Amino acid sequence: MASLIACPHCGPRPKEEFTVKGDAAIARPAADAGEDAWYAYVYLRDNPRGRHKEYWHHTSGCRRWLVVERDTLTHVVYSVSDASTQGGTA
Amino acid sequence: MVDFALLHRSALAGAKTGSFGAVSTGSRIALTALPEGHVLHVLAAHGSGALQSLVAQIGDGGPYAVRAYGPGQWFVVGDAALSAADLSGKAALLASRASIADQSHGRVRIAISGASVEAVLAKGTAVDLDQASFTIGHSAMTLIGHISALITRTGTDSFEVMVLRGFAESLWDDLIQMSLEFGVDASTAD
Numbered sequence: 554m555a556s557l558i559a560c561p562h563c564g565p566r567p568k569e570e571f572t573v574k575g576d577a578a579i580a581r582p583a584a585d586a587g588e589d590a591w592y593a594y595v596y597l598r599d600n601p602r603g604r605h606k607e608y609w610h611h612t613s614g615c616r617r618w619l620v621v622e623r624d625t626l627t628h629v630v631y632s633v634s635d636a637s638t639q640g641g642t643a
Numbered sequence: 644m645v646d647f648a649l650l651h652r653s654a655l656a657g658a659k660t661g662s663f664g665a666v667s668t669g670s671r672i673a674l675t676a677l678p679e680g681h682v683l684h685v686l687a688a689h690g691s692g693a694l695q696s697l698v699a700q701i702g703d704g705g706p707y708a709v710r711a712y713g714p715g716q717w718f719v720v721g722d723a724a725l726s727a728a729d730l731s732g733k734a735a736l737l738a739s740r741a742s743i744a745d746q747s748h749g750r751v752r753i754a755i756s757g758a759s760v761e762a763v764l765a766k767g768t769a770v771d772l773d774q775a776s777f778t779i780g781h782s783a784m785t786l787i788g789h790i791s792a793l794i795t796r797t798g799t800d801s802f803e804v805m806v807l808r809g810f811a812e813s814l815w816d817d818l819i820q821m822s823l824e825f826g827v828d829a830s831t832a833d
């Protein structure tokens with residue numbers, strides 16, 4: 554796993570300061586999408602080899618939710634951004 | 644009628660004090676428990692814009708009273724205890740653009756200083772403490788070992804560390820341990 558994450562607010566920090574929530578690419582289904590769609594949304598996850606977008610929480614830093622795009626094979630971190638800039642929900 | 648009186652007791656009142664470690668004189672570390680005056684957590688309202696100068700107005704005028712924590716969040720600290728009236732006065736100054744959560748009894752400040760202070764703190768955190776990037780007055784929330792703490796540089800050879808009250812004595816012991824190779828003098832107010 555990538556060991557240094559460049560928090561856009563705090564600068565480079567070790568992964569121990571963060572909590573990983575998981576896949577940031579999945580979309581929440583509509584309320585009436587049906588049981589299969591909701592089952593997939595809640596429980597089913599890919600285990601990608603390569604480029605991957607995840608939610609990371611800077612738990613022991615600024616306490617912001619971030620979106621980290623990284624490679625699970627090479628550990629390269631492509632980008633780190635505040636999660637509020639993705640969906641405009643902050 | 645209360646069954647027993649609530650007694651305010653300093654978080655580090657029972658912490659170990661004295662001189663520990665190497666008998667060196669040149670680069671000794673001084674560890675000091677600071678007064679449990681006030682610690683205010685200030686949180687910006689959504690879309691309230693730049694607030695740095697507004698937040699500075701609720702500080703006590705001390706040089707490092709306002710400490711940036713994360714986007715739209717600050718800690719405002721000082722040695723004097725605040726009354727409820729003081730607090731509501733400060734809240735009024737913020738004019739609904741930010742709110743105050745009183746953390747005065749929740750977080751504790753420890754001063755640490757000495758020529759080798761950067762080397763001591765670097766044992767616990769990965770933050771670059773060099774003065775070129777961590778300037779006087781700068782703050783960073785980080786881990787010191789397994790304990791979250793806000794580190795603030797107060798001088799070339801001095802820092803303040805603010806920690807959740809329940810972790811204060813553990814961090815105090817850790818800081819003594821981390822300072823042993825240089826020698827350390829630890830003192831609490833009581």
Ligand SMILES: [Zn+2]
Binds near residue numbers: 614
């Ligand atoms: Zn951060």
